[in-house]
Amino acid sequence: xxxxxxxxxxxxxxxxxxxxxxxxxxxxxxxxxxxxxxxxxxxxxxxxxxxxxxxxxxxxxxxxxxxxxxxxxxxxxxxxxxxxxxxxxxxxxxxxxxxxxxxxxxxxxxxxxxxxxxxxxxxxxxxxxxxxxxxxxxxxxxxxxxxxxxxxxxxxxxxxxxxxxxxxxxxxxxxxxxxxxxxxxxxxxxxxxxxxxxxxxxxxxxxxxxxxxxxxxxxxxxxxxxxxxxxxxxxxxxxxxxxxxxxxxxxxxxxxxxxxxxxxxxxxxxxxxxxxxxxxxxxxxxxxxxxxxxxxxxxxxxxxxxxxxxxxxxxxxxxxxxxxxxxxxxxxxxxxxxxxxxxxxxxxxxxxxxxxxxxxxxxxxxxxxxxxxxxxxxxxxxxxxxxxxxxxxxxxxxxxxxxxxxxxxxxxx
Numbered sequence: 231x232x233x234x235x236x237x238x239x240x241x242x243x244x245x246x247x248x249x250x251x252x253x254x255x256x257x258x259x260x261x262x263x264x265x266x267x268x269x270x271x272x273x274x275x276x277x278x279x280x281x282x283x284x285x286x287x288x289x290x291x292x293x294x295x296x297x298x299x300x301x302x303x304x305x306x307x308x309x310x311x312x313x314x315x316x317x318x319x320x321x322x323x324x325x326x327x328x329x330x331x332x333x334x335x336x337x338x339x340x341x342x343x344x345x346x347x348x349x350x351x352x353x354x355x356x357x358x359x360x361x362x363x364x365x366x367x368x369x370x371x372x373x374x375x376x377x378x379x380x381x382x383x384x385x386x387x388x389x390x391x392x393x394x395x396x397x398x399x400x401x402x403x404x405x406x407x408x409x410x411x412x413x414x415x416x417x418x419x420x421x422x423x424x425x426x427x428x429x430x431x432x433x434x435x436x437x438x439x440x441x442x443x444x445x446x447x448x449x450x451x452x453x454x455x456x457x458x459x460x461x462x463x464x465x466x467x468x469x470x471x472x473x474x475x476x477x478x479x480x481x482x483x484x485x486x487x488x489x490x491x492x493x494x495x496x497x498x499x500x501x502x503x504x505x506x507x508x509x510x511x512x513x514x515x516x517x518x519x520x521x522x523x524x525x526x527x528x529x530x531x532x533x534x535x536x537x538x539x540x541x542x543x544x545x546x547x548x549x550x551x552x553x554x555x556x557x558x559x560x561x562x563x564x565x566x567x568x569x570x571x572x573x574x575x576x577x578x579x580x581x582x583x584x585x586x587x588x589x590x591x592x593x594x595x596x597x598x599x600x601x602x603x604x605x606x607x608x609x610x611x612x613x614x615x616x617x618x619x620x621x622x623x624x625x626x627x628x629x630x631x632x633x634x635x636x637x638x639x640x641x642x643x
């Protein structure tokens with residue numbers, strides 16, 4: 231959760247997703263809000279207007295949970311608008327919600343909970359045509375600092391930014407720390423490592439048990455660790471299976487569970503280019519760089535080897551691109567050709583049939599050699615690309631061509 235007390239004062243960091251949720255209140259009577267553990271779902275709906283004034287029910291409360299199981303319609307009949315948190319603990323209320331809103335389409339519900347395959351299947355079956363779905367991701371850096379996501383939005387509207395100098399900031403601290411609300415307030419390295427240890431332990435021992443049956447938690451954790459080390463690489467389940475001594479079907483099922491938990495993503499390739507020789511296998515990434523760093527076995531920023539920092543920096547940038555994609559109802563891809571002289575662009579952000587191509591560089595200087603693949607991609611997608619960006623660790627927004635520019639990562643994130 232992202233609602234903390236400093237002294238006697240509560241501090242809430244507004245979430246960008248809240249505006250998008252408010253926009254659909256008159257579209258569907260039910261809003262489904264899901265996301266990984268500790269992204270701040272409960273805090274959002276108890277602090278953002280108008281949801282903060284709605285009746286709030288948490289199925290973490292055993293008394294409320296018992297009532298939900300015994301008589302869900304009675305429980306839900308008290309007020310017009312209701313928030314139900316941790317709904318996966320009593321999915322039987324979904325049928326009651328369907329009955330209530332079919333009788334009165336003015337009723338409004340927000341249903342929040344962590345990912346659960348069986349629950350989401352039940353939601354889809356029971357509330358089809360009646361609900362809007364949202365996934366809350368970890369914070370972006372600008373969001374945590376209560377700034378607006380202006381730059382990317384303006385790019386899609388056709389406005390290119392002016393050259394400008396920024397303060398150079400090393401991403402290493404944030405690669406290690408990550409962007410979940412509770413860990414963002416921690417400063418000490420040992421506290422951050424301890425927090426992630428507890429997060430992984432809780433996920434394995436509680437959330438995963440609720441999600442589905444896993445025969446061996448140690449095997450599952452091993453899969454997580456290998457996927458973290460390979461974060462940013464082409465996902466080859468057969469190689470992972472050989473490394474772990476497991477069947478490919480088991481590896482496939484475990485990775486599916488990670489993705490269903492909103493901790494991991496299979497990044498699909500962008501294939502709408504005119505170029506035929508394009509790799510079509512997904513890449514695998516953990517969504518939060520702090521989680522990937524912890525699972526890869528590093529307990530301080532200084533322990534991360536140089537060859538892995540670049541991939542983890544990519545993970546950091548991907549998280550922020552996913553946040554923008556959520557706000558823009560868009561998608562994120564990667565692009566790569568195969569055969570001789572392969573060409574690759576780290577990320578393609580697509581929204582409203584427009585594209586932003588993003589290359590990630592862990593370095594303080596960007597040269598023309600760094601943008602060759604960006605330029606190739608743009609030349610082959612001229613009608614759709616609005617800009618090419620090299621996200622880097624330097625301090626200056628500077629143009630290399632009329633629509634390709636180097637951008638300090640903090641200006642982007």
